[in-house]
Amino acid sequence: MKKYIFYMGLQLIVLCTACQSKAQNSPYVGFYDGSRMELVFHVYILPQNAFALSMIYGSEDRLIVGTWKDDGKGGIILEENREQGEPFIVYTSDGNSNKRILNFKYFDQNTGAALAIGLPFDKTKLKYIHKPDENYFSAEYNMEADKNSSGTLFLSRPIAEDIAHEVYTFELPDKVQDVFMMYNALADKPVFRAGASFQNDVLMLVNEETNEKQRTGKKQPLPADIEKDVEALQSSETIADTRQIRTGNGKILKVKRLRPGKIFLVDTYIKQDMSYFGNDTPGESQPAQSPAFIPAPPSSSSHK
Structure with missing residues (x-):
């Protein structure tokens, strides 16, 4: 996967107890698979107002972690948390x-x-x-x-x-x-911010920067250890x-x-x-170390 994932700043914010309770009961908490031919697109909306999004399209890979909140209109807003901005x-x-x-x-x-x-x-x-x-x-x-x-x-x-x-x-x-x-x-990339809402039971994302719409999928159960995985990701990827x-x-x-x-x-x-x-310049090159990555979609056993 693309190396720049190494460098992504991630921060999960723990909100007040009342907000946590509301988030845990939100109909949006779940896993959504918007993958299609040549595109892997996974969205994990977690309790405690956290989310993770992973996208793989050709040679372009991106992983985003952030927080979400109600938009007051029946939907939610996803916003990336990013610590670092220096190139x-x-x-x-x-x-x-x-x-x-x-x-x-x-x-x-x-x-x-x-x-x-x-x-x-x-x-x-x-x-x-x-x-x-x-x-x-x-x-x-x-x-x-x-x-x-x-x-x-x-x-x-x-x-x-x-x-x-x-x-x-x-x-x-x-x-x-x-x-x-x-x-x-x-x-080089703008902070990700998108609105999310259900359309015919399918989660739709609308990027507030580009107004581009992304169809994901119907809600599925979250993987059992997703919150621990995201916490580990946060720890390993922070600069x-x-x-x-x-x-x-x-x-x-x-x-x-x-x-x-x-x-x-x-x-x-x-x-x-x-x-x-350059390609014609003698020099040593080393393979990239694999960064931490969001877990795969839930297995069939987790859907029971």
Whole structure:
């Protein structure tokens, strides 16, 4: 499944006791299967005003977790809970080598992202991480950099027809040896918000951003452990300040998150062939680790 699911911020809100009781008795609580040819579409509306939605369509996968509330008209409103909005997530670990290892994860989700290394900032030194006109199926690339000349990293993404770039500055302490840079594709997507109501016993969703209608299915029982699964998903998918990361050689490092410093805009044109990695560029790639995912539809035994 698409890697950017790794990066989705999830938060389940526990409401007051009266609201919980009302939610538990809501006719909307249940599982809905809107899958059809080439599309997997599952909606889980849970007690305590929580919901989860998973969609798989071709190479596009999306998982959304959020909360729901009554709309006062007999329907409900689903709204995604999202903690993070920054496009670049950076983790670091310390070491004694005079070389730094710069690791790039999930940048195949945005081939317009670019990087410049070292001070002073020079927009002409920005190079694409991946060539924008090529397809990438790898989850990770890495390269070496000298510690003395790589104390500051400038990560950018295009925000206006590939000319205006939003630049994020990351200052690396001298002791940092391994840097893990990840692209958060959620930053490119609007927060999901949709109305939901029954039409002929079928749950219909109406996206408030696009006004697009999505037919799901008739209500079925929720899987027995769905609430525990969503809680586990919330815990595993939230972007933490510290965590463990497995490197390409199998070593597990304890890393801590590095927040960006100065954020600024710059107008620049980056040549298409100016990139650190491309299909013709030697480099190691590693398969993505499977993220936590919403459980499969209820089995027939759960419908008894």
